[in-house]
Amino acid sequence: MQEFSQSPTDPPFVQNPYPFYEKARAAGDFIWWTEYDMACAVSHKMVHAVLRDRRMGRECPPELAPDIPAHLAPFYNVEAHSMLELEPPRHTRLRALVLRAFTSRTIAALAPDIRALCHALIDAFPAEPFDLLTYYAQPVPVVIISRLLGVPEDRADDLVRWSNAMVAMYQARRTPQIEADAIAATDDFVTFMRGYIAQRRKTPTNDLISTLIAAEEHGEKLTEDELITTCILLLNAGHEATMHTLGNGTKTLLEHGVTDITEAAVEEVIRFDPPLHMFTRWVYEDVTLGAHQFKRGDQIACLLAAANRDSLAYENPAQFNPARKGPQNTSFGGGIHFCVGAPLARLELQIALEVLFERCPDLRLVETPQYGDVYHFHGLERLLVTKGV
Numbered sequence: 001m002q003e004f005s006q007s008p009t010d011p012p013f014v015q016n017p018y019p020f021y022e023k024a025r026a027a028g029d030f031i032w033w034t035e036y037d038m039a040c041a042v043s044h045k046m047v048h049a050v051l052r053d054r055r056m057g058r059e060c061p062p063e064l065a066p067d068i069p070a071h072l073a074p075f076y077n078v079e080a081h082s083m084l085e086l087e088p089p090r091h092t093r094l095r096a097l098v099l100r101a102f103t104s105r106t107i108a109a110l111a112p113d114i115r116a117l118c119h120a121l122i123d124a125f126p127a128e129p130f131d132l133l134t135y136y137a138q139p140v141p142v143v144i145i146s147r148l149l150g151v152p153e154d155r156a157d158d159l160v161r162w163s164n165a166m167v168a169m170y171q172a173r174r175t176p177q178i179e180a181d182a183i184a185a186t187d188d189f190v191t192f193m194r195g196y197i198a199q200r201r202k203t204p205t206n207d208l209i210s211t212l213i214a215a216e217e218h219g220e221k222l223t224e225d226e227l228i229t230t231c232i233l234l235l236n237a238g239h240e241a242t243m244h245t246l247g248n249g250t251k252t253l254l255e256h257g258v259t260d261i262t263e264a265a266v267e268e269v270i271r272f273d274p275p276l277h278m279f280t281r282w283v284y285e286d287v288t289l290g291a292h293q294f295k296r297g298d299q300i301a302c303l304l305a306a307a308n309r310d311s312l313a314y315e316n317p318a319q320f321n322p323a324r325k326g327p328q329n330t331s332f333g334g335g336i337h338f339c340v341g342a343p344l345a346r347l348e349l350q351i352a353l354e355v356l357f358e359r360c361p362d363l364r365l366v367e368t369p370q371y372g373d374v375y376h377f378h379g380l381e382r383l384l385v386t387k388g389v
C-alpha cells in the first residue's frame, strides 16, 4: 500500500483537500495515510464496499477499548449509547426506534414548515453584505430539528454552542481547552435533556422525544441514558452537516451561476463538496480487500469525499454538473450506518436553495469564501453575500 504523508492541519490542504485525494486515488483503492497511521479507502468502489461489509463496523473490539481518562468520562459516557458508535444488536434497536419516529411521512409533512421558515429568514436579510451561514444556513436545520424533537426554539443558541463544543472533540488538533469545553457542554446538554425528558414524560406531545419516551415505556428497553444520547446525536448530527452542505452548496452554485434547483442539482451539491470527509471502521475478522489483507483490530478510514471524485464512477468528477446522473454519492455513508437524517437533509437543502434563489435572484458573493481551519468538518468560516438590487 502506497504511503502518503499529509498533515490534516495543513491550511492549504484543509482549504482544498481534493488534489490530495486525486493523488491518493491514482495509487489504487487504498493508501496508507502516515499522519493517521491508517489505511484509507479512496476509490468509490472500495469506500462503497467497506461501508457495507459486515466484517467491519464502528464499535471498537472490546480487547482494544482504550482506557478513558476520568476527566473525559462524561463525554464518552454519552458516546457509549450513540447508534453511530454501536453495532447490532444495540445499533438495530436504537436505529429502529428512531426510524419509527422519523418516517418518510413525518419528514414530507415538514415541507410547508421549512418553506415558511426559509421565507421568514429571507425577510430578515439585511440590505448590506451579511453572512449567509448566520442568517440562513445555520437557522434552517437548527430550527427544524429542534421543532421535530420538540425542543424549545429559544434554546437554539445553547444547542448550537453545546453541539459545536462536543463535535470539536473529533478534530485532529485536540487541546486541553477543547476537551474542557466539550465536557462542560456535555454536562449542560445532558442536564438540559434530563429535565426536558422529565417534562415530556408528564405532558407528552406529538414530538419525537414523546414518541421515543412512549417506546421506552412500552418495554422496548430504551433506557433514559440511551434516550438522552439519541436526542443529543440527532441535534448534533441534525444541524452541523446540513448547515455546511447548505453553505458549501450555495458557494458552489453562486460560483457556477446555477440557480435552477432541481433534484439532480441538490444531489450534485451533496456529491461535489460534502462537509464530512472521513469515517472509520474497525476490522472484526481477517479480511482481504482487493490486494490488501487486514486483521482484527485494524482500522480503515473511508474517504467519502475522495470517493465522490472518482473518475471511474463519475465522468469529469471535478466538474460541478447540476444535471449529472450517476451512482449514488457517498456523502451520507452507506450500509447499516447510512445517515438516518438523509431524507430530512435532502428536503431541507432542496427547499432552502429553491427559496433562496427564487427570492434573491441577484445574490452575489462579496469575497472569496474560506473554509474553517479544521479537517473534521469541511465547512465555510463564513459566506459573505449581498442580495444585490
Ligand code: HEM
Binding pocket: 051, 058, 083, 084, 085, 095, 145, 233, 234, 237, 238, 239, 241, 242, 245, 274, 275, 276, 279, 280, 330, 331, 332, 333, 334, 336, 337, 338, 339, 340, 341, 342, 344, 345
Ligand atoms: C447534508 C447533511 C448530512 C450529511 C452530509 C450527513 C452525513 C452522515 C454520514 C456520512 C453518516 C454515516 C457515518 C458512518 O457511516 O460512519 C451519518 C450518520 C448519521 N446521521 Fe447524518 N448527515 C447529514 C444530516 C443529518 C441529519 C439532518 C440528521 C438527523 C436529523 C442526521 C443524523 C444521523 C445519524 C443519527 C447518523 C447515525 C446513523 C447510524 O449510525 O445508524 N444526519 N450522517
